[in-house]
Amino acid sequence: MKRFLGFVRKEFLHIFRDYRTLIILFGIPATQIILFGYVVTNDLKEAGIGILDNSKDEITRSITAQLMASGFFHLETELQSESEIDALFKAGDVKAVITYGDNFSRRLTSEGVADIAIIADGSEPNVASLVTSYASAIINDCIMEIATEKVIFRIPVIPEVRMMYNQEMSSHYMFVPGVITLILILVCALMTSVTITREKEIGTMEVLLVSPLKPVQIILGKVAPYFLLSFINVIVILLLSWFVFRLPVKGSLALLLAECMLYILMGLSLGIMISTMASTMQQAIFISFLGLLLPSLLLSGFIYPIEHMPVIYDYVSFILPPRWFVVIIKSIMIKGSGLSDIWRETLFLAGATMLFIGISLRKFKSRLE
Amino acid sequence: MNDSIIIVRDLVKRFGSFTANDRLSFDVKRGEIFGFLGANGAGKTTAIRILCGLSRPTSGDAFVAGFDVYRQSEQIKRNIGYMSQKFSLYEDLTVRENILLYGGIYGMSRGDIRYRTEELLRKLDFIRFRDTLIGRLPTGYKQKLAFSAAIFHKPSIVFLDEPTGGVDPVTRRNFWELIYEASASGITVFVTTHYMDEAEYCDRVSVMSAGRIVALDTPAALREKWNASSVDEVFVKIARPAKTDAV
Amino acid sequence: MRTILCLIRKEFSQIGRNSLILRAVFIVPLLQMLILVPAVTFEIKNVRIAVVDNDLSQTSRGLINRLGSSEFFIIEGYAESAARAEQVMHSDGCDVIITFPAGFEKEITNGGVGRLQVIVNAINAVGAQLSWSYLNAVIRDYNMAITVTPDLTELQIPPPAITVSNRFWYNNMLDYKYYMLPGILVILVTAISFLLSGLNMVKEKESGTIEQINVTPVGKYQLIISKMIPFLIIGLADLSLGLIIGKIAFNIPFEGSLLTMFLGAVIFMTGLLGLALFISTFSDTQQQFMFIAFFFTMIFILMSGIFTPAESMPDWARKFNIVNPVAHLMRINRMVMLKGSGISDIAAELKSLTLIAIVFTSLAVWSYRKRI
Numbered sequence: 009m010k011r012f013l014g015f016v017r018k019e020f021l022h023i024f025r026d027y028r029t030l031i032i033l034f035g036i037p038a039t040q041i042i043l044f045g046y047v048v049t050n051d052l053k054e055a056g057i058g059i060l061d062n063s064k065d066e067i068t069r070s071i072t073a074q075l076m077a078s079g080f081f082h083l084e085t086e087l088q089s090e091s092e093i094d095a096l097f098k099a100g101d102v103k104a105v106i107t108y109g110d111n112f113s114r115r116l117t118s119e120g121v122a123d124i125a126i127i128a129d130g131s132e133p134n135v136a137s138l139v140t141s142y143a144s145a146i147i148n149d150c151i152m153e154i155a156t157e158k159v160i161f162r163i164p165v166i167p168e169v170r171m172m173y174n175q176e177m178s179s180h181y182m183f184v185p186g187v188i189t190l191i192l193i194l195v196c197a198l199m200t201s202v203t204i205t206r207e208k209e210i211g212t213m214e215v216l217l218v219s220p221l222k223p224v225q226i227i228l229g230k231v232a233p234y235f236l237l238s239f240i241n242v243i244v245i246l247l248l249s250w251f252v253f254r255l256p257v258k259g260s261l262a263l264l265l266a267e268c269m270l271y272i273l274m275g276l277s278l279g280i281m282i283s284t285m286a287s288t289m290q291q292a293i294f295i296s297f298l299g300l301l302l303p304s305l306l307l308s309g310f311i312y313p314i315e316h317m318p319v320i321y322d323y324v325s326f327i328l329p330p331r332w333f334v335v336i337i338k339s340i341m342i343k344g345s346g347l348s349d350i351w352r353e354t355l356f357l358a359g360a361t362m363l364f365i366g367i368s369l370r371k372f373k374s375r376l377e
Numbered sequence: 378m379n380d381s382i383i384i385v386r387d388l389v390k391r392f393g394s395f396t397a398n399d400r401l402s403f404d405v406k407r408g409e410i411f412g413f414l415g416a417n418g419a420g421k422t423t424a425i426r427i428l429c430g431l432s433r434p435t436s437g438d439a440f441v442a443g444f445d446v447y448r449q450s451e452q453i454k455r456n457i458g459y460m461s462q463k464f465s466l467y468e469d470l471t472v473r474e475n476i477l478l479y480g481g482i483y484g485m486s487r488g489d490i491r492y493r494t495e496e497l498l499r500k501l502d503f504i505r506f507r508d509t510l511i512g513r514l515p516t517g518y519k520q521k522l523a524f525s526a527a528i529f530h531k532p533s534i535v536f537l538d539e540p541t542g543g544v545d546p547v548t549r550r551n552f553w554e555l556i557y558e559a560s561a562s563g564i565t566v567f568v569t570t571h572y573m574d575e576a577e578y579c580d581r582v583s584v585m586s587a588g589r590i591v592a593l594d595t596p597a598a599l600r601e602k603w604n605a606s607s608v609d610e611v612f613v614k615i616a617r618p619a620k621t622d623a624v
Numbered sequence: 625m626r627t628i629l630c631l632i633r634k635e636f637s638q639i640g641r642n643s644l645i646l647r648a649v650f651i652v653p654l655l656q657m658l659i660l661v662p663a664v665t666f667e668i669k670n671v672r673i674a675v676v677d678n679d680l681s682q683t684s685r686g687l688i689n690r691l692g693s694s695e696f697f698i699i700e701g702y703a704e705s706a707a708r709a710e711q712v713m714h715s716d717g718c719d720v721i722i723t724f725p726a727g728f729e730k731e732i733t734n735g736g737v738g739r740l741q742v743i744v745n746a747i748n749a750v751g752a753q754l755s756w757s758y759l760n761a762v763i764r765d766y767n768m769a770i771t772v773t774p775d776l777t778e779l780q781i782p783p784p785a786i787t788v789s790n791r792f793w794y795n796n797m798l799d800y801k802y803y804m805l806p807g808i809l810v811i812l813v814t815a816i817s818f819l820l821s822g823l824n825m826v827k828e829k830e831s832g833t834i835e836q837i838n839v840t841p842v843g844k845y846q847l848i849i850s851k852m853i854p855f856l857i858i859g860l861a862d863l864s865l866g867l868i869i870g871k872i873a874f875n876i877p878f879e880g881s882l883l884t885m886f887l888g889a890v891i892f893m894t895g896l897l898g899l900a901l902f903i904s905t906f907s908d909t910q911q912q913f914m915f916i917a918f919f920f921t922m923i924f925i926l927m928s929g930i931f932t933p934a935e936s937m938p939d940w941a942r943k944f945n946i947v948n949p950v951a952h953l954m955r956i957n958r959m960v961m962l963k964g965s966g967i968s969d970i971a972a973e974l975k976s977l978t979l980i981a982i983v984f985t986s987l988a989v990w991s992y993r994k995r996i
Contacts, residue, residue, distance in 0.1 A: 026909075026911075026912065028906075028907075028912050028915075028916075029911060029912050029915050032912075032915040032916055032918075032919050033915065035919060036915075036918065036919050036922070039919070039922075039923060040922065040926075043923065043926045043927065044926070046938060046941070047926065047927055047932065047937050047938065047941045052935065052936060053935055053936050053937075054935060055933075055935045056935070093793070094793075097793060097794070097963055098959065098963045098964065098965040098966070098969050099965070099969045100955070100959055100963075100965065100969060100970075103935065127792075127793060128792050128793070129792075129793060129794065129963075130792030130793055130794045130802075130962075131794045131802065131803065131958055131959070131962035131963055132803055132933055132958070133792075133799070133800050133802070133803050134800075134803070134933060135933040135935065136792055137754070138754075140792075141754060141757045141758075142757075144757075144761075145757050145760070148764065194918070195918075198914060198915075198918070199911075202910070202911050202914065203911070206910075206911070286644075289823075289910045289911070290642075290645060290819075290823050290827065290910065291644050291645065291648075293819060293823065293910065293914050294645060294648050294652075294819065295648070297815065297819065297914070297918065298648065298652050298656075298812070298815060298816065298819075299652070301811075301815065302656050302660055302808065302811065302812070303656070303659075303660070306660050306663060306664050306808075307660065307663060311931055312663070312664045313751060315670060315719075316669055316670065316751075317663045317664075318662060318663070321663045324659070324663075335716075343714055345714075349714075349715060429839050430838075430839065430994070430995055431835065431838055431839060431994075431995055431996070432995060432996055433995055433996070450994075450995060451841060451843075454839060454840055454841045455841045457839070459836065459839040461832060461835055461836065463831070463832040465832050465833050465835060465836035466833075466836075467634070467638065467833055468831075469637075469638050469641050469642070470634065470637055470638060471637075474634065474637050477630070477633075478630055478631070478633075478634045479840070481626060481627065481629075481630030482627055482630055482631075482840050482841070482842055483840065483841070484626070484627075484841075510641075
């Protein structure tokens with residue numbers, strides 16, 4: 009036992025002396041939080057719009073003014089004809105062109121027809137659909153307003169909306185849980201796979217194996233400091249999101265931390281498993297980083313909801329632990345769920361951890377034979 | 378011709394508060410085999426790195442092949458060969474590829490490279506290893522190869538930093554055959570080692586202890602001066618007081 | 625110069641022997657693109673509505689039918705009470721709750737206003753916003769339909785027929801794959817190239833072979849260039865492979881000029897690799913480099929515009945993006961591939977990329993020390 013503790017102590021010292029890595033380790037979540045919190049949003053702001061106004065009358069100008077006053081759009085240019093659109097889109101500053109037909113006011117007031125077209129640049133579909141839906145909404149409201157001044161009509165059904173769980177409609181709610189999910193698994197898997205593979209590459213692994221330390225103790229000793237580091241990381245992230253974004257933890261903090269610890273364990277065991285497959289550090293880094301980065305970012309459900317993906321991805325993401333953890337963490341932080349709500353996901357994480365450890369043990373034993 | 382090809386005067390190298398080289402002064406004569414002895418940690422590697430242009434001195438003067446280590450280190454590099462403790466051959470390249478690389482870097486013509494490669498392989502009896510990865514060769518072979526690669530471009534001086542670590546005495550002896558050959562062809566050999574028996578193979582040796590040169594002469598002269606039967610004994614007599622200081 | 629060629633030949637010999645990495649470099653992008661590209665969409669589809677109908681009238685049912693038959697919504701089920709419905713939302717059983725109050729139809733036929741209570745799960749703020757606006761669109765249509773139906777006794781003047789037509793150029797099906805493929809490809813090529821080049825340099829430092837180079841007359845410029853060119857070639861090969869996959873597997877259009885795209889790619893890679901080598905000067909171990917690489921690539925990727933259009937970012941972020949090579953390349957790729965933009969259109973991005981390339985490469989060379 010004393011040997012084991014001595015070994016663990018050496019591993020701790022090894023890590024804590026490496027200032028550069030430590031700084032980065034804590035710098036990464038901090039910057040991520042800031043990035044996701046302030047930068048990665050999908051709110052529209054000052055999207056460039058071109059106006060092709062064939063009527064140029066009071067009403068068209070008033071609609072245009074309303075659009076620009078909304079804050080979502082920015083008048084980039086006024087066109088004279090449709091033939092200009094292609095070049096404008098190609099140059100990239102104009103995201104959509106709004107065309108008014110000729111005799112717009114007359115047709116609206118006498119025939120009740122509003123001839124407006126929104127032509128959007130589809131090469132960025134998310135911008136395009138936001139622009140068209142925001143612009144349509146504003147245009148429709150404008151026209152309703154104008155029409156009510158001139159004509160009597162009634163709107164029978166009026167919906168009133170309440171945005172649940174997120175009164176201020178801030179995007180942070182979506183992303184902070186995702187940041188924790190992404191960072192933890194990447195860092196844990198990277199760190200452990202590299203540290204174990206390093207011993208293999210230098211050749212000191214053999215030295216460790218012939219020492220009185222049991223293999224299990226070696227692995228545990230290597231992994232223990234990273235467990236602590238990751239846990240501290242989680243605390244840092246939670247504190248940051250609380251102080252910077254006022255993101256509360258609606259549910260039980262203890263449950264949240266416990267689930268985080270489970271997730272960290274899963275990440276560490278994944279790293280161990282990866283280290284059994286790699287013989288050099290470069291390989292370990294490649295497998296961990298490339299293998300986990302995009303799938304965790306895109307398929308875990310925190311930026312792109314899984315419900316909106318083709319059905320098959322429900323099954324594909326089934327085997328991705330981040331997908332489950334995102335659910336857990338969102339539920340606890342935002343909905344205030346308890347263990348009874350998320351026991352299925354928790355079980356899955358635990359199962360994944362045991363699977364990784366099992367595979368690692370088997371590969372380790374076969375190597376020794 | 379006994380002109381000095383390496384001239385060192387009051388060379389100092391400090392790392393923070395630790396002085397690795399403390400006012401070293403010595404000459405190395407053209408064509409000689411100069412042994413730079415000392416215990417581990419005495420400052421040998423530091424000095425050799427300065428002479429090779431891998432490290433800047435803190436103060437003092439040093440000239441290698443007539444070039445100033447401060448301002449003309451790149452010219453020095455054109456005229457020297459170097460073999461480090463780690464042998465520094467690329468483990469994932471073949472014998473041929475390694476030689477080809479260094480030949481090209483030193484500006485040898487393709488024909489020259491090809492000719493001398495075959496010559497080298499024949500001499501070392503490595504023809505069967507031409508396309509073997511360095512990583513697969515035993516240490517003794519790697520050493521010989523590293524040395525041969527270091528003098529491949531026929532430099533005027535070759536620096537060897539602990540070249541014979543980790544092999545048995547017979548292999549070490551064989552290695553020194555190569556050094557003799559190189560010296561006979563006119564290459565000055567500057568070799569550091571902590572194996573005191575290798576001192577006997579050198580024309581002159583210097584003994585370093587705790588950053589200072591405590592003796593410099595031919596092996597025979599040293600033995601006589603200190604009344605010892607081997608340079609090893611000489612070293613023990615000189616270096617012991619300093620050794621306890623270093624601890 | 626011959627020295628550079630010798631060094632490059634050595635690099636390729638080494639890379640060629642590293643079969644696992646070679647395979648990873650080409651297979652990983654292939655696999656990930658095939659799997660990830662079709663997955664990522666931001667469309668609003670299959671939004672689940674739980675209905676609490678306390679009115680059970682023709683009017684309420686009429687609206688419910690309309691919602692159910694729209695392509696955006698699914699009527700997930702009916703709840704007996706608002707409280708019950710909220711529980712369902714809580715356990716993620718639905719995304720939207722619509723409650724019709726008792727007396728809904730009566731209000732309307734009496735000339736008043738029928739008020740609906742709508743609750744939207746806003747954890748995904750933008751999704752919620754879009755769902756809400758589609759919901760409004762359906763309700764608007766319904767409003768018009770009710771008003772003109774002869775069922776109602778009063779004759780009302782219908783609200784104006786607003787034809788706001790939407791057309792999407794270059795991508796009329798608004799296929800997200802067209803957008804995501806260049807993005808994912810660039811991310812992969814960035815990560816791979818950055819890691820390959822940086823780790824390579826750090827490994828030479830760790831194993832000591834770099835010392836053997838430092839002791840030769842090889843110049844700093846020559847060394848850095850020889851460490852960049854092999855990985856530049858590999859990166860471009862990766863990019864090409866990705867584009868081919870895009871064409872074959874997803875039929876992504878390629879409207880513009882291949883040459884323009886590759887011009888952008890070459891300048892991009894130069895800058896990226898320059899940065900990687902600059903950072904490698906300060907890393908003593910592969911682990912250190914890995915973390916720093918992680919740090920930078922994450923920042924570049926997140927701010928690149930793949931998840932978030934540049935128009936949505938705050939000003940300071942947009943300014944930062946001037947030095948973000950990934951953002952520029954993504955824009956260039958997208959513009960050239962989908963819109964056929966030409967060199968003059970991407971001139972600004974090319975300029976920035978060139979500046980980045982010059983700065984980072986210079987930093988890499990300047991910071992490299994043959995002598996410590």
